[in-house]
Amino acid sequence: MQKGPSFEETWKVEFRRGVLQYAVLAIVKRHESGIHGYGIARELEQRTDGLLQVKEGTLYPILHRLRKERLLNVYDEKSDSGPSRKVYVLTGEGDRVYRQLTVLVGNVFEKLEVLGND
C-alpha cells in the first residue's frame, strides 16, 4: 500500500502557505519604490535561506490575490531582458494589514516559545 505524505510534510505545506502571503507583504514593504515578481522571489530565497522552499511560479497567484484584496498596487516597467514586467507596491491598506499582522505574528511566536519552554 502506498503511503501518503507524512504528518510533518503536510504540516509544513500548510504552515508555508500561511506565512507566504505575510512574507510577500514584508518584502514589498521593504521596497518603497516597488519590486517586481522576480525580485520578490530572489529576496524570499535569500532572506529566508530557502526555508520556505517556494516554487517561484506559485508566487504569482499569491501576488494576484493580494492585488485583488487591494493590499498591493501594480505598474508596468520596461525590462532589459524581454517583455515588460509588473512592479508591485504596498497600498495604504496593505501597509495597515502588514503592521497588524506583524504584531499578531510576534505575539503568536512569543506565546508559542513560552508554551514550548514550560
Add this chain to the structure above:
Amino acid sequence: MIDSETERIIEDYIKKTSRLLPDSFAAEDLIADLRSHIYEALTEKIRNNPTESQVSLIQDVLNGVGTPEDIAEEYELEQIVESEQSTNNDRFQYYVIRLVAAFVVAVLAAWVVSTITNGAVDFYFAVIVLMAFAVIEWFVRAKQIGES
C-alpha cells in the same frame, strides 16, 4: 540573445500553464508576469554561466519556477479562498433581502385586510401574524430542501 530552441521551450511551458488556468484577464495578467519572470531568471543565468547551454539553463529556471500544475493548484487555492468569502457575503445579502421583502409583503397585506374589514382586523396585529407565518413558512421550506 536567447536561441530559438530555448524560446520554444518557454512558449511550450507558457502554453501548458495557460491551458490549466481559467480563460480570464486575471489569468492572462498572471501569465504575462510569469513570462517576464522566466526571461529575467534566464538572462541572469546566462550572464552568470555564459558557456553553459541555454537549453540546460532554461531547464534549471523552469525547475525553480515549478510545474504548470503547481501554479494552477496555487491559483485554484487562492480562488477557492476568495469564492468562499464571496459566497458567505452573498448568503448574508440574500437573507437580508428576503427578510425585507417578507416585511414589505406583510405590511401591504395587513393594510389591505385592515382596510377591507374597516379596521375590524387591527393593522399591527395583522403585520405580526403575517410575519410569523412568513418565518414559519421559511423554516418549513428550508427543512424540505435540506437547508440548515
